[in-house]
Amino acid sequence: MPKVSSVIVPYTTYLRVYEPLAAFPEPERGHWARYARRPGRPSYQDELRRSLADLLPTPPVPVPVHESSEAFVLDVDGVVCVCPWRTRLRGWQALGDLAEEFAPTLLDAVLPPVVRRQATQDYERWLVRNPDARPWIRTATWQVPLNWFVLVSDEEREHVKGSAGPGAEPPLLRYRTPMVQARRRVARGLRTLKEAIDEGPLIDGLVDVGRWLEEFHPRSLVELDYGGLVHVVPAGELEGDHSAADVAEGIDALRRGDGAAAGEAYGRLVERWRAIRDLRSAN
Secondary structure, eight states: OOOOOOSSOOEEEEEEEEEEEGGSOHHHHHHHHHTTTTOOOOOOHHHHHHHHTTTTSSOOOOOOSSSSOOOEEEEETTEEEEEEEOHHHHHHHHHHHHHHHHHHHHHHHOOOHHHHHHHHHHHHHHHHOTTTTTOOOEEEESSSOOHHHHOOGGGGGEEEEEOTTTOOOOEEEEEEEEEEEEHHHHHHHHHHHHHHOOOHHHHHHHHHHHHHHHHOOOOEEEEEGGGGGGGGGGGGHHHHHHHHHHHHHHHHHHHTTTTTHHHHHHHHHHHHHHHHHHHHHHO
């Protein structure tokens, strides 16, 4: 597969679900089984480069004309699991969030209104034929939503510092957990939060991600990946980033009725992610 660019695209983080082949109906199951045997499969950076390349023509192409046939693949205890890209579906869904990310004048310059209207109309027609469609990947820019950390534990944290030179290993920070464990943590977290605090973004976000997880096979794997954010956050700060532990500590403190301990855990999270948001403002 040709690369659009060798430039690393930063900023985006990911929440992915890898489903076993048995979760897919035929003929899609056969496609993914053959795909999993292919060498040289693309990375998340390749997907981002393709999407960015579509914005270069005039007029730009905000959503691919055809759905991607690519996926990420894992072997989970001898079971092949795949995470389809579904780039076209995710592109349509992302268009609805752009108004919150950009000022109207900037948004109109990047994606003219006529282009956005056409994409929205295409999506509405497509949904009539595919009412149960859902993405296997969720993304965020310049952050990891706090509700994502509820799904994982610090023991599942994997951090690679990366190296320089030929064949260098890129930096990495991610968590992987079985679906049943992620669902259990969502249920426990929601029960505690609803008893301890008023309704708000954290509860709403956790309800939303919990409903999303219910759409997948119970033997799936859930992956929280810092993605391109590892390239813009200083290595020392990544080393000390144990946000999942802070979230778990805060929820446990609320469960015990220890507001002071919960406040301390939340304070660490706010300070850490404020520093990352400051990087965004300075960029």
